[in-house]
Amino acid sequence: MLRALLQRDLPNQHAIAAVRHALTWLADYAATPDAGFVLRPLLQRGLPTEQATIVVRHVLTWLTEHSAASNADFVLGPLLARDLTNEQAAIVVQHALTWLAKQAATLDAGFVLRALLQRDSPDEHAATVVQHALTWLTKHAATLNAGFVLRPLLQQPRLPEEQAALVLRHTITWLDDHATLLDAGFVLQPLLQLPLRDEQPAAVRHALTWLTKHVATLQARFVLRPLLQQRRLPAEQAATVLRQAITWLTNHATHSSAGFVLQPLLQHPLPDEHPAAVRHALTWLTNHVASLQARFVLRPLLQCHLSDEQAAAAVRHAHTWLTHNATAPGASGLRVLLNRWVPPEDRL
Numbered sequence: 001m002l003r004a005l006l007q008r009d010l011p012n013q014h015a016i017a018a019v020r021h022a023l024t025w026l027a028d029y030a031a032t033p034d035a036g037f038v039l040r041p042l043l044q045r046g047l048p049t050e051q052a053t054i055v056v057r058h059v060l061t062w063l064t065e066h067s068a069a070s071n072a073d074f075v076l077g078p079l080l081a082r083d084l085t086n087e088q089a090a091i092v093v094q095h096a097l098t099w100l101a102k103q104a105a106t107l108d109a110g111f112v113l114r115a116l117l118q119r120d121s122p123d124e125h126a127a128t129v130v131q132h133a134l135t136w137l138t139k140h141a142a143t144l145n146a147g148f149v150l151r152p153l154l155q156q157p158r159l160p161e162e163q164a165a166l167v168l169r170h171t172i173t174w175l176d177d178h179a180t181l182l183d184a185g186f187v188l189q190p191l192l193q194l195p196l197r198d199e200q201p202a203a204v205r206h207a208l209t210w211l212t213k214h215v216a217t218l219q220a221r222f223v224l225r226p227l228l229q230q231r232r233l234p235a236e237q238a239a240t241v242l243r244q245a246i247t248w249l250t251n252h253a254t255h256s257s258a259g260f261v262l263q264p265l266l267q268h269p270l271p272d273e274h275p276a277a278v279r280h281a282l283t284w285l286t287n288h289v290a291s292l293q294a295r296f297v298l299r300p301l302l303q304c305h306l307s308d309e310q311a312a313a314a315v316r317h318a319h320t321w322l323t324h325n326a327t328a329p330g331a332s333g334l335r336v337l338l339n340r341w342v343p344p345e346d347r348l
Contacts, residue, residue, distance in 0.1 A: 035058070063075065089119065105136065113132060168199045180209060282313050
């Protein structure tokens with residue numbers, strides 16, 4: 001009954017009452033097997049701090065008795081995603097490892113592995129978690145759920161070379177089946193941020209396939225930026241990346257995050273796309289020139305070949321930025337670039 005109530009989208013006053021009843025019940029039954037079905041929906045709610053603290057305490061009580069139970073992942077996943085004290089986190093990670101010792105090969109283990117990989121686990125646990133993840137991928141790399149494990153794995157620092165190569169192979173395997181899905185962008189982003197060698201052609205090919213379908217989405221910026229930063233692309237692919245970036249900017253040039261696409265775009269040789277790239281940069285600066293981030297657009301813009309009108313606009317934007325950010329990081333370098341465009345008597 002409580003589980004069903006907590007999973008419903010109730011009016012606010014009824015939801016508050018349901019939580020209150022659940023906490024009253026847990027005060028007596030938190031250690032019972034059935035408590036797990038009540039704890040999970042409570043963990044997924046945005047509760048007041050006092051109630052959230054009580055729920056976490058009850059979950060830890062439940063895990064003491066049931067961390068090896070096959071359904072403990074229903075509690076471990078959402079618990080690992082919460083802000084925990086260092087002491088609580090250490091306990092929960094240990095319970096998760098206890099559960100994985102028996103359940104690491106199951107499909108549902110992916111949700112626990114994702115949560116563990118997204119946490120800063122102590123070094124002695126991090127290697128174990130990564131090994132569990134690689135073992136899991138051996139069986140489930142082609143499943144849709146594998147994307148949730150691959151993303152944090154690709155973001156792991158300092159993986160041994162053999163493990164890093166294995167992660168890349170699993171990622172390409174996953175993209176072979178799922179590269180057109182919108183969520184594949186969250187895997188492509190960290191993949192393209194890695195120093196790729198043999199995997200670069202496949203990674204870029206999958207990214208371009210993804211962009212063919214999703215370039216109009218705001219999310220596409222996460223794929224475009226690392227794509228634009230790829231070096232030694234074949235001319236045809238490089239031209240496609242530039243065209244896709246211009247297409248994206250046509251829809252999103254005024255968005256604050258467009259600066260992260262404009263920066264690497266303006267650093268490219270831009271034969272055909274140059275006028276549109278500069279135009280989009282100036283449009284973006286009109287809206288965001290006072291932001292600290294604007295220096296990353298102004299620097300490459302001031303190094304472009306600009307018409308007199310474009311140069312005048314860029315110089316005005318640079319002066320505006322320096323007015324707001326005179327002592328900010330990058331200000332001195334921007335002054336040097338700006339001096340290329342102004343007469344000697346007006347130089348800063």
